[in-house]
Each structure stands twice: as structure tokens, then as C-alpha cells.
Amino acid sequence: MDVSPLVWTLTIAGIVLLLLFDYFFHVRKAHVPELREAAIWSSVYVxxxxxxxxxxxxxxxxxxGSExxxxxxxxxxxxxxxxxxxxxxxxxxxVPREDQQKVLLFGITFSLAARTGFIFLGAALINSFAWVFYIFGLILLITAGNMLKPESSESRHDENIAVRVARRLFHTSPDYDGDKLFTIHDGKRALTPMLLVMVAIGGTDLLFALDSIPAIFGLTQDVYIVFTATAFSLLGLRQLYFLLDGLLDRLIYLSYGLAIILAFIGVKLVLHALHENNVPFIxxxxxxxxxxxxxxxSLTVIIGVIVVTVVASLWSKAGRAQTAISNARRHATDYLDLGYTADHSERIRVYAALCEEETTIKNLGEKYRQKARDEEELMDLLHRAHAEHDESVRRAARDGTA
Known part of the structure; x- marks a missing residue:
């Protein structure tokens, strides 16, 4: 596409305005978005x-348009x-649930800035060196292979190097102070966990960009289309997070679908590199x-793989069981963590969600009930959560009587 500087300016200004609107009207005041709010605004951005x-x-x-x-x-x-x-x-x-929106919006803003830099760097490399297509294709094929490897939950919980360095070099506080990035701890100025989680999100965003930018350059080399498609895919991600809350674990085949898509685009890039080849030894x-x-x-394959992946995940009984067990563990942990949120209504919501997930597990059949019972840590969490709830009900009854 032949895009004028004016169109570029208006596009960037529009994207910046959408980000500012999100900050000033949605996340400036800490709150937990309801499902209806998340659904409406997610639909608006899409x-x-x-x-x-x-x-x-x-x-x-x-x-x-197809690109x-x-x-x-x-x-x-x-x-x-x-x-x-x-x-x-x-x-x-x-991270307290009411502050998660701000963390997500920071992650989206940082990701957009980082990917914009990668986009213009990638475009410059492609225009100067056709062999870059070989590199991009290899990156995607390796990424696709890595997505098929089993990954333990412990490895995904590990702090990235930026957070480890921050904890080692700077004085950090163990507790949040609202949404402040700095606070006073032990009489000294300290970094809060809010700043550390933003560092973790930002560092992770850089790794995501190394996968996503080669993927989209495999579909189009038009910088304007690459930039706008990337930007619009990130806008509304905050709302989508809360809309899909509790359903992310349900998409048990998503990694396989994405691996297929990335491998497909990787092959497409290698074929294009061969077609445009100017490497002497090839x-x-x-x-x-x-x-x-x-x-x-490409568009047909991408849509087809995503549809099959999502439908297979949603219809899978194993997926429903995994979702229920994962959510029950998460809700029990959140309920027992009294520092998780100061909002009493949020604790009530978490406990109700916990009971709903337990009911789902019971209705899935003996095979999946036994799977839950075999997880001793999960059973201990559930027992402690119910005991804590019963005690809070008794306390409330005593206070009401008094």
C-alpha cells in the first residue's frame, strides 16, 4: 500500500488516543471489571x-485486505x-485483582512500543538483506517445535532475569502499597511488587515480539499493514483477559494450533526466501x-486451524476437567490469601466461583473426580478454603448477635 505521511500520522494518533482513553476512563480508578463491561469493550475494540x-x-x-x-x-x-x-x-x-487492569495496560503499551521498534528494524533488514527471510523462517520453525514441548508450571512461574537483578540490586518491599511503584519499607525507599510485576511483563513482552513479528512479516512485508494489524491485535487485550478469565485453561489445544500456524508461516517464509534467493552457497x-x-x-489455513483448535478444546471433556481443576485451585488460593484484595465482595465472588468449579468437577464423572482427589495439594487447599469460609460465617453471625 502507498500510505502518505498524513495517513501514518492520523493512524498513530488514533492508536495513542485509544490507549489514553483506556487509561483515563477505565484503569485510572482501580476496580474489577464485570463480565458485561469486559464483553462490551472487547467487542468495541474488535x-x-x-x-x-x-x-x-x-x-x-x-x-x-487479505494481508x-x-x-x-x-x-x-x-x-x-x-x-x-x-x-x-x-x-x-x-497482584490484587482490582489492580490487574493497570498492569495489563502497561504491558500492552510496552509491547506496542517494543514491537513497533522490531517492525521498523525488521523492515529495514528485509529491504537490505533478502536472506533475513531464512532467519525469520527458522525462528518460527524453532518456536513451533518449542510450543509442542511439555512445560512444567514451575518453569513458567520462574522470575525472569530482569526481576532477579532488580531484587538483587535494589531494596524491595514484600507487600503492595496500592498501585504505587515505590514505597517506604524499613525506613527506606523501596520498589514495590507492582513495579517488579511490570518489569516481568515488559521482559516477557520482548520475548513475545521475537515470535510475533517474524510471524506477521511472513504474511506481508507492507510495514503499514504489519504495524496496524499488530497494534489492533494488542488493543482490547486487557478486556479480553477479563472476558476469558477462567476459560484460558480450557483451550488445551491452543498451543498445538499456534504451533501449526507458526510452522506453516515458517515454511512460507523459507519458500519465499528460496524464491528471492541471493545467498551464494544456495x-x-x-x-x-x-x-x-x-x-x-494463508488466511484460509490460519482461520481453519484456529476454528478447529478452539472447537476441539471447548468440546473436550478433558479440557473441561482441566479448566475446573485449575480454576478451583486458583480460587481456593485467592480466597485463602487475605492480602489478595481488600474488597469483601471480591472474596464472596471468589468463594462462589470455587463452589461452582467443585460442582463442575463432581458432574464430570468418576474419572475426573478421582483425578482431582489424587492431587493432595488441591484437596488441602479446598479443605482450608471451606474451613476459612465456615469460620468467617461464624464470625459474622457472632458479630450480628452482638
Whole structure:
């Protein structure tokens, strides 16, 4: 697409305004968004992205429109996978639920800035060195292989190097002080866990960019389309996090679907690199006549893989069991952690959700009930959560009598 500087300026200004709107009208005051709020605003951001895609289709033509939608869908799918890691990071740092929105918005803003830098760097490399397509394709193929490897929950909870360095070099406080980044601890100025979790999210975002940017460059080399598809896939991610809360574990086949998509794009990049080849030790530096995958075929494969992955995950009884067990463990832990939130209504919501997940496990059949019973740590958490709830009810009854 031939995009003028004015269009670039208006596009960037619009994206910045959407981020500012999100901050000043949604996350400035700490609160836990209700499902209805998350659903409405998630739909609004998806609608904006789709309308923009229609504009690209009308003004830029069918090829540009297909490239935009292929890139947007791929980046959106990858962003959903990123939410798994965001959830793990915020759980491990015990981020109060009412402050999670601000952490997510910081992560989205940092991610957008980092990926913008990677996009222009990638575009410069591609324009100067055609062999970069080989590198990008190899990165995606390796990433696809890594996504198929089993990963323990402990390894995903490990703090990244930036957080470990921060804890080692600076005085840090063990507790949150609202949403402040700095506080006074033991008479000295200290970093709060809120700042550390933002560092963790930011460091993780950089790793995500190393996967996502080569993926979208495998679908289009138009910098404007790459930038806008990436930006719109990130906008609304905060709302999507709360909309999918409790359902992320249900998508048990998502990693397989994403691995297929990344491997497919990796092969597409290698084929394109062979077609444009100028590396001396490959075919004498001459172009290699190979089949090139069209944008239309790419879009069809991406949509098809995502649909099959999501449907298979939602229909899977094993997926429902895994979701219920994971959510029961998370809700029991949150309920027992009295420092998790100062909002009493949030504790009531967490306990109700815990009871609902236990009911789901009971209704799934003996095989999955036994699976839950075999997890001694889970059973201990559930027992302690119910004991704590019973005690709080007795305390409330005594206080009411008094």
C-alpha cells in the first residue's frame, strides 16, 4: 500500500488516543471489571479493528485486505496465548485483582512500543538483506517445535532475569502499597511488587515480539499493514483477559494450533526466501523455482486451524476437567490469601466461583473426580478454603448477635 505521511500520522494518533482513553476512563480508578463491561469493550475494540480492515480492503485492494486480516487474526491468536503467561505472572506476584487492569495496560503499551521498534528494524533488514527471510523462517520453525514441548508450571512461574537483578540490586518491599511503584519499607525507599510485576511483563513482552513479528512479516512485508494489524491485535487485550478469565485453561489445544500456524508461516517464509534467493552457497546465488503460498491460502489455513483448535478444546471433556481443576485451585488460593484484595465482595465472588468449579468437577464423572482427589495439594487447599469460609460465617453471625 502507498500510505502518505498524513495517513501514518492520523493512524498513530488514533492508536495513542485509544490507549489514553483506556487509561483515563477505565484503569485510572482501580476496580474489577464485570463480565458485561469486559464483553462490551472487547467487542468495541474488535469492531474497530474489523472496520479498519474493511477500510484497508476498500482503499488498498483485495490483496492488502487479505494481508491485514491474516496478520490481525494471527497476532490476535498469539496474544491470547500471551494471556496465559500474563495470568501466571500476576498470580505468582499476587497482584490484587482490582489492580490487574493497570498492569495489563502497561504491558500492552510496552509491547506496542517494543514491537513497533522490531517492525521498523525488521523492515529495514528485509529491504537490505533478502536472506533475513531464512532467519525469520527458522525462528518460527524453532518456536513451533518449542510450543509442542511439555512445560512444567514451575518453569513458567520462574522470575525472569530482569526481576532477579532488580531484587538483587535494589531494596524491595514484600507487600503492595496500592498501585504505587515505590514505597517506604524499613525506613527506606523501596520498589514495590507492582513495579517488579511490570518489569516481568515488559521482559516477557520482548520475548513475545521475537515470535510475533517474524510471524506477521511472513504474511506481508507492507510495514503499514504489519504495524496496524499488530497494534489492533494488542488493543482490547486487557478486556479480553477479563472476558476469558477462567476459560484460558480450557483451550488445551491452543498451543498445538499456534504451533501449526507458526510452522506453516515458517515454511512460507523459507519458500519465499528460496524464491528471492541471493545467498551464494544456495543454488549459486540464483533464485530457486519453488511453490509460493498465496495470502488467500494463508488466511484460509490460519482461520481453519484456529476454528478447529478452539472447537476441539471447548468440546473436550478433558479440557473441561482441566479448566475446573485449575480454576478451583486458583480460587481456593485467592480466597485463602487475605492480602489478595481488600474488597469483601471480591472474596464472596471468589468463594462462589470455587463452589461452582467443585460442582463442575463432581458432574464430570468418576474419572475426573478421582483425578482431582489424587492431587493432595488441591484437596488441602479446598479443605482450608471451606474451613476459612465456615469460620468467617461464624464470625459474622457472632458479630450480628452482638
Amino acid at each position: 469492531g474497530i479493528a474489523l472496520l479498519f480492515g474493511v477500510g484497508v480492503l476498500v482503499l488498498g485492494g483485495g490483496a492488502a 491485514y486480516f491474516s496478520g490481525y487474526i494471527t497476532e490476535k491468536a498469539l496474544s491470547v496465548d500471551n494471556l496465559f503467561v500474563f495470568l501466571i505472572i500476576m498470580t505468582s506476584f499476587r 543454488n549459486g546465488g540464483e533464485h530457486v523455482p519453488v511453490f509460493e503460498i498465496s495470502t488467500g491460502l
